[in-house]
Amino acid sequence: xxxxxxxxxxxxxxxxxxxxxAQEGRARxxxxxxxxxxxxxxxxxxxxxxxxxxxxxxxxxxLPESGVSRPLIIYIHGGGFSRGSKAQQLPPASYxxxxxxVASLNYRLSQDAIFPAALEDVKTAVRWLRANADEYGxxxxxxxxWGQSAGSYFAIMLGVTSGVSEFEVGENQDVSSAVQVVLDxxxxxxxxxxxxxxxxxxxxxxxxxxxxSQFIGGALQENLEAVARANPITYISEGDAPMLVVHxxxxxxxxxxxxxxxxxxxxxxxxxVEFYTVAGGxxxxxxxxxxGELIAMTLEEYFGQ
Numbered sequence: 001x002x003x004x005x006x007x008x009x010x011x012x013x014x015x016x017x018x019x020x021x022a023q024e025g026r027a028r029x030x031x032x033x034x035x036x037x038x039x040x041x042x043x044x045x046x047x048x049x050x051x052x053x054x055x056x057x058x059x060x061x062x063l064p065e066s067g068v069s070r071p072l073i074i075y076i077h078g079g080g081f082s083r084g085s086k087a088q089q090l091p092p093a094s095y096x097x098x099x100x101x102v103a104s105l106n107y108r109l110s111q112d113a114i115f116p117a118a119l120e121d122v123k124t125a126v127r128w129l130r131a132n133a134d135e136y137g138x139x140x141x142x143x144x145x146w147g148q149s150a151g152s153y154f155a156i157m158l159g160v161t162s163g164v165s166e167f168e169v170g171e172n173q174d175v176s177s178a179v180q181v182v183l184d185x186x187x188x189x190x191x192x193x194x195x196x197x198x199x200x201x202x203x204x205x206x207x208x209x210x211x212x213s214q215f216i217g218g219a220l221q222e223n224l225e226a227v228a229r230a231n232p233i234t235y236i237s238e239g240d241a242p243m244l245v246v247h248x249x250x251x252x253x254x255x256x257x258x259x260x261x262x263x264x265x266x267x268x269x270x271x272x273v274e275f276y277t278v279a280g281g282x283x284x285x286x287x288x289x290x291x292g293e294l295i296a297m298t299l300e301e302y303f304g305q
Contacts, residue, residue: 035090038097040065044136049128050121050170056106059125060086063101063136070101071142071303072129074158074179076122078149080211081110091146092292099305101138103129107154114217115230116167122154123161123177124170131172142303145179145241146295148284149254150211152187155179156232156262159241181302182243183295186284188212188254189262191220192227197257199250233265242272244298246291248281274298 037043042063050057064070075091077084086104096102107121126143133140145155161167162178188194191212194205205212208219216226228234243266247259259275266273278288299305 035093037062038065038093041096047128049125054108054112054121056108056112057121057124058086058106059129060104061101061129061136062090062096062103063138064096064099067099068137069139070099070137071144071299071305072101072103072133072138073144073146073299074126074129074155075102075104076145076147076151076154077104077106078147078151079109081118081150081153081215082211083109084150089148089151095299100299100303101136110211110214115215115226118215119154119157119161119167120169122158123167124172126158126177126179127168127170127172127175130175130177140175141180143179144181144183144299144303146183146185147187148185149187152184153189153232155182156184156187156189156243157235158182159243160232160235160237162240164235179241181298182241183298184243184245184259184262186247186251186254186259187262189233189258190227190231191216192224192231193261194220194255194258197255199252199255202252202255233262236265236269236271238270240266240269240271242302243274244294245273245275246278246286246294247276248278248283248286250280251283253283 044061046058047061048058073091073095075089077086077089086106090104091102105122105125107118130140145158147155158177158179159182162176168177191205204210206220207213213219216223216230220227245259245263247256249256263273263275276290276294278286278291281288
């Protein structure tokens with residue numbers, strides 16, 4: 001009996017420990033529990049935006065109970081380019097209640113294919129959404145791209161690479177992959193500069209097995225041409241989508257400097273941008289109410305919703 005209780009307690013401790021580790025892992029990746037959708041929300045799950053494509057080339061679409069020609073929030077999950085899924089991260093359900101449609105995207109991860117494969121996927125998904133906007137009652141002229149961390153990287157890229165033909169691969173080439181506004185939550189930009197500005201004890205990025213190195217297919221400092229090709233600042237020009245940039249100044253994973261140089265380049269090109277620094281903020285999970293207020297205000301400003 002004594003042995004039984006010892007084994008039972010050891011097993012219980014192990015289960016609790018693994019659960020806490022899983023919660024901690026989700027926190028580090030900025031992941032949240034699935035959002036509880038408002039009653040009456042129409043759900044369209046696992047839509048393939050590439051016919052007979054990769055298992056990750058799918059999206060979920062959520063439509064408010066009523067309404068036509070709805071603005072669309074395109075949400076792109078984070079996870080260091082190598083993990084995460086569309087089921088784990090969504091905007092707050094309040095946006096559906098306000099009449100926004102929401103699309104959540106999956107894309108090929110770095111272990112499936114290196115850059116620019118995932119960007120090509122995200123742009124293909126946007127073109128699919130625009131090509132099918134009438135069918136789902138979505139306004140093709142009111143698309144917002146929103147993400148966290150690696151997801152924000154793709155949102156930024158959507159904002160600055162409209163018309164960059166090398167990334168326009170796949171179906172629905174007769175429509176644009178442009179978005180009308182970008183909500184950037186602590187997204188990386190110039191991978192080559194990350195370690196020079198990381199906080200003491202922060203994540204190292206120049207290592208050959210770092211998230212960013214795996215994403216571009218080699219150690220960052222040994223592949224600077226590839227890093228430049230993957231850098232959204234490379235493509236910034238007048239007329240790009242306006243952006244709201246939010247970043248914590250105590251982020252141990254994506255240095256605050258990554259947003260500083262992005263904002264500087266956007267301003268130099270005459271692109272509308274608002275930059276908000278969360279004082280003491282880490283890698284997401286902000287408690288500062290100003291963040292939610294700015295996001296809601298930005299969407300309302302450009303979409304009148």
